[in-house]
Amino acid sequence: MRTRLNGQAQAALLFLLGATVLHAGLTDLHLRYVKAGLRPLLLLSGAVLIATAAATVWYEWRRPPHAGEAHREPRVAWLLAVPLFALILVAPPALGSYSATHTGTALQKPLGFPELPDEGPLRLGVGEYAARAVYDDGRHLRGRSIRVTGFVAMSGSGDPYLVRMGLNCCAADAQPVKIALTGELPPVLRPDTWLEVTGGYTPRRTKDPVNGGPVPYLEVTRAEPVPAPSDPYDAPWDG
Structure with missing residues (x-):
């Protein structure tokens, strides 16, 4: 039966x-x-x-x-x-450094570049900084103090990235946007650690080892660990 x-x-x-x-x-x-x-x-x-x-x-x-x-x-x-x-x-963790290092950057040219505040440090998302640095040649970033928050990922050669995963709909379509870090970095960087990074624009760029996409650098002057945000994902930045 x-x-x-x-x-x-x-x-x-x-x-x-x-x-x-x-x-x-x-x-x-x-x-x-x-x-x-x-x-x-x-x-x-x-x-x-x-x-x-x-x-x-x-x-x-x-x-x-x-x-x-x-x-x-x-x-x-x-x-x-x-x-x-x-x-x-099962409450799965948010996608992190493993996904970021095995997926090419999803950085896309935005529709435009809104004006930025004239004074004070700039708080930008990883996607916005990367888009302005690559597709606007950092015109509005030069000489400004910039703060960006993301999680750490390490390339196969040990180079550190600051990453946020962007969602169009759900975690299944999440793709990373990456910023390469240089300057005054902590002596030990652990993958998936969330950092608030303060620094400045540099025209230096590299290519994503996965898909050859552009990855801009950020010249770091201070990096502080921060708790993971309640919403670990970003919406794609399109200006």
Whole structure:
């Protein structure tokens, strides 16, 4: 005799799956899987799953006894539990230095270069600094103090990069943008350590050893370890 899901079991799975999706959407857990802009869709999906579970329970409660036995679902429906247990039991870390060093830079020429503040240190993302350094020849970066935050990755030859992974949609399409570091660096740099780097623009560039893409340098004057941000991914910078 084959095991089949009855209506109550289906409702329980749908409710637990919906509750797990809602939990991910209401916390920072979803940032491990998708970009922040998809949070409303996650919350909506979780609510729909819970509503479907409630409707299933209501239908089962109103159904006459012994009615519809032939319509029970095959046991393959238990596969619905797989993503549920994956979300509950496995919280994967954000993509880090291993992915960065095995994937070529995704730096693209932006649509434009917005004006920067005239005074004070510039706080730029890795993607923005790299794009301005490569495609704008650092015109608005020269002589400015620049602060950038990212995680450390080491090339095969031991050269340090500061990296952020950019998302178009979800972690499956994440691609790195890299800045090569030179100057006053800590004596020991561990891959996946998050650093806030202060320094200045330099016209020096290198090529990504994976795909030959351009990688600009940053002349470092200070580097301080910082906690990993709640959202470890960046959106691609397009100006």
